[in-house]
Amino acid sequence: ALYGETHRPQIHFSPAENWINDPTGLVHYNGRYHLFYQHNPSDKIWGNMHWGHAVSTDLIHWEHRPVALRASPEGLGYIFSGSAVVDWNNSSGFQTGDHPPIVAIFTHSSRDNHQVQSLAYSLNGGDVWQMYRGNPVLDNPGIADFRDPKVIWDKARNQWVMVLAAHDMIKFYRSDNLINWEYCSDFGQDVGSHGGVWECPDLFPLDLPDAGGQKWILIVSLNPGAPNGGSGTQYFIGDFDGRSFHCDLPETLWMDYGPDNYAGVTWSDVPEQDGRRILIGWMNNWQYANALPTSPWRGAMTLPRELRLIRTDAGLRLSCAPLAELATLRRGNPITHRNVLIDEAYDLGNGAALGELLDISLQMDWPQQEAHDWSMHFLNGDDEELTLNFDMRSGQLCVDRTKASFRIGDVASFSSEIIAPIEIGGETSIGLRMIKDTSSLEIYLEDGRGLLTLNYFVESRLDRLEMRSGRDGHPIKLKAASINALTGIWD
Ligand code: FRU
Structure with missing residues (x-):
């Protein structure tokens, strides 16, 4: 192609x-x-x-x-x-x-x-x-x-x-x-x-x-x-x-x-x-x-x-x-999830059904006082992974791309910790949007804030997306997820 x-x-x-x-x-x-x-x-x-x-x-x-x-x-x-x-x-x-x-x-x-x-x-x-x-x-x-x-x-x-x-x-x-x-x-x-x-x-x-x-x-x-x-x-x-x-x-x-x-x-x-x-x-x-x-x-x-x-x-x-125009690249029906209480690991999508180019919308809820952190894992069977750790108590997103740094892993600055503050006041829910390409991920808060853009490089496709509840063992609520596959712009 x-x-x-x-x-x-x-x-x-x-x-x-x-x-x-x-x-x-x-x-x-x-x-x-x-x-x-x-x-x-x-x-x-x-x-x-x-x-x-x-x-x-x-x-x-x-x-x-x-x-x-x-x-x-x-x-x-x-x-x-x-x-x-x-x-x-x-x-x-x-x-x-x-x-x-x-x-x-x-x-x-x-x-x-x-x-x-x-x-x-x-x-x-x-x-x-x-x-x-x-x-x-x-x-x-x-x-x-x-x-x-x-x-x-x-x-x-x-x-x-x-x-x-x-x-x-x-x-x-x-x-x-x-x-x-x-x-x-x-x-x-x-x-x-x-x-x-x-x-x-x-x-x-x-x-x-x-x-x-x-x-x-x-x-x-x-x-x-x-x-x-x-x-x-x-x-x-x-x-x-x-x-x-x-x-x-x-x-x-x-x-x-x-x-x-x-x-x-x-x-x-x-x-x-x-x-x-x-x-x-x-x-x-x-x-x-x-x-x-x-x-x-x-x-x-x-x-x-x-x-x-x-x-x-x-x-x-x-x-x-x-831009709103991005929606014109959506193809097929999205993978959707509704009202899932995640207490360990939950599969958001995998295999061929999970496209490589994704436009993901998520709505998270943590009604119980203690449950305030969760993680998302884009991964494959070859031990490559891009990990997003959300911690709403400290109000931050921490991204780890050390296992998604194929052939650039020796550049220390590429593998250092990436941290973004997420200020949402006293809210107990959050809306997120993520746009994933073959070698980049853009993360937006629902209102456009807290944006985080990063490159990653993997040898084989990240063909699984998993959500896990946080370290404190309390479940977190995935209120809604919509995972849209996108068509490439050169197609
Ligand atoms: C920024 C920059 C500019 C300069 C250009 C040169 O990345 O350093 O200041 O005009 O790149 O390529």
Whole structure:
């Protein structure tokens, strides 16, 4: 089958061949969602950075396109991460034909790592790209890590705004034409996590959950320094006045406690009648990204996710949920379970009846005071296993993939403990959603919180799913389970 190699993601995007890292230049135009990505077209390791390209009309199925932006052998050689916007009013003056220009703003890096910001544009709706002759448009002020420009249209003030990662701070700029940029402000002093370099920022407004008003979200990826080691993504909730960002809370909020969701950014120019804020991340971690045991490609994206603001006991939080479109991949009737009291081990599905690609919804209950923990086991007869331990008393999910680390088991960071807090206040029930691919698992709380994304690698298929009651010996109630098999996106 096409893209049927061992470990090849079947519901997540991956390049046909070679290396991939960050998603970049995410833009919608004329019914097509463009996904550009950091790509080495000549090897399975990082280097020789180009912008690879794919398009989708439904954010589920992807069509590979030729490389859009090429590294050049000399001078400003590498094309690093950035963003793209539709320049509807031709503020840049690049337009020649019927289509508004689509303008990409990206970091141009020399081989000795001198980083500046440059432009490229497409005049035919995103298929053919050319470099702007006046590059770079933003010079380096003497900061080694100065990259990943995300440009947005600031509707309220009729201006372009750029957020840029500068070592472990974010710099804000403004422009009328995407070519001349004026420095506005710095963000990051005394807030957030500074355990590593800040990368790939994004800035956008979201509606408040209880109607009336909006808040601005600033997303900042960080490497290393994530809660479970290596690469991770923090976010800030606050206000933006056109020149600077002020956050409401000084504490660090994490988008995903899993080890494999990095450099996520959102699509520009999603049609207003749709109105969703949609993010996709690189499903990987710099700790071991160059060692994933796959061929002829290396790396993949997370599923696209809808971002929303929700109100929790602890205050406003960002939630990330799979897109409704994912349901179009469901096939056949789901395996269902209802009102099962689990006091030892319970078989949720096995053999051929349990598909390899799964969309699982679970409702758990622990009416008795003492019963508060349980575990889930994706396993096979070859002693391979992915284990999820839920403990509602301490409010955490602990994932063990040490027995699902085929050919990467020697990379210590891949086998370390993965822990996510689950804050559900005084509740005694929980809804969970899990999306399982050939080599990844995404776990969401019902309301989109507590998200955990991880890769795993097994030699033979995990063809059993078991639930076990916890260490305290008290039964736990599986109120409802629905296990849907999915069709692969390349089928
Ligand atoms: C993040 C990153 C970006 C940079 C790109 C280079 O993963 O380090 O900061 O633009 O990768 O490939």
